[in-house]
Amino acid sequence: MIPLTSAHIVSVARLHCETLTGLLSALGPSATAAFYDGYVASPACIAFVDLGNCGVRGFILGSDEPEAMRSQALRARRWRIFSRLGFAALRRPSLVPLIVGGATGLRASAFDTRAPELTYIAVRSGQGRSGIGSQLVRAFEQALAARGARRYELSVETANSAAIGFYERHGMVQIGQYRQFGADYRRYAKVFGDDNQGKGA
Numbered sequence: 001m002i003p004l005t006s007a008h009i010v011s012v013a014r015l016h017c018e019t020l021t022g023l024l025s026a027l028g029p030s031a032t033a034a035f036y037d038g039y040v041a042s043p044a045c046i047a048f049v050d051l052g053n054c055g056v057r058g059f060i061l062g063s064d065e066p067e068a069m070r071s072q073a074l075r076a077r078r079w080r081i082f083s084r085l086g087f088a089a090l091r092r093p094s095l096v097p098l099i100v101g102g103a104t105g106l107r108a109s110a111f112d113t114r115a116p117e118l119t120y121i122a123v124r125s126g127q128g129r130s131g132i133g134s135q136l137v138r139a140f141e142q143a144l145a146a147r148g149a150r151r152y153e154l155s156v157e158t159a160n161s162a163a164i165g166f167y168e169r170h171g172m173v174q175i176g177q178y179r180q181f182g183a184d185y186r187r188y189a190k191v192f193g194d195d196n197q198g199k200g201a
């Protein structure tokens, strides 16, 4: 496990679009790379990659201060991000409601957007269930703990039974649900550390 840097962004963005649903995947690898470039420029970002012989096998990204991470990412890479968003909207006008929803949806959402968050995790298909996801979660939790956080949240699509199995195996507990971009999501939380393993809120 090593920190995710700008050298990994193209591979990570491609893996993101291959494995994850949501706004970034709909926008495509180029726009996704612009967002990741912003995230890794933010001091609030916590992110790791797992590298194999053929490159990035998995990655995890989140933050102890996700709102700060998002705003610092936008500030750091404003023109790159907005130009990719504009290009994606011109290429596929059907994405415009998603982009507008992405800008307003977080503020209107049913969960605390300031809570420490595991925002993205993905492992290359074919590498699944080989323990890479678990190692990424451990590295993420160690980094969060080093910053003083003992609890984090995440969102997962209700239809993603594999990820739900993975999160529940790791002691994450459902604390809510909501609907965004036409899909149903569950919100999970995990309190980690010696005494609180498995408690959700």
Ligand SMILES: CC(C)(COP(=O)(O)OP(=O)(O)OC[C@H]1O[C@@H](n2cnc3c(N)ncnc32)[C@H](O)[C@@H]1OP(=O)(O)O)[C@@H](O)C(=O)NCCC(=O)NCCS
Pocket: 019, 020, 121, 122, 123, 124, 127, 128, 129, 130, 131, 132, 133, 134, 135, 155, 156, 157, 160, 161, 162, 163, 165, 166, 167, 169
């Ligand atoms: C979710 C994901 C990151 C798990 O990574 P992984 O490397 O396969 O996870 P691990 O090998 O560490 O799995 C550990 C445990 O998680 C659970 N798990 C993993 N994949 C599972 C699946 N398909 N179905 C049910 N449980 C699963 C199991 O309990 C597993 O232990 P076991 O193999 O001993 O039964 C990976 O499947 C993935 O990238 N999925 C696509 C992207 C995605 O959905 N990301 C989350 C979006 S919210």
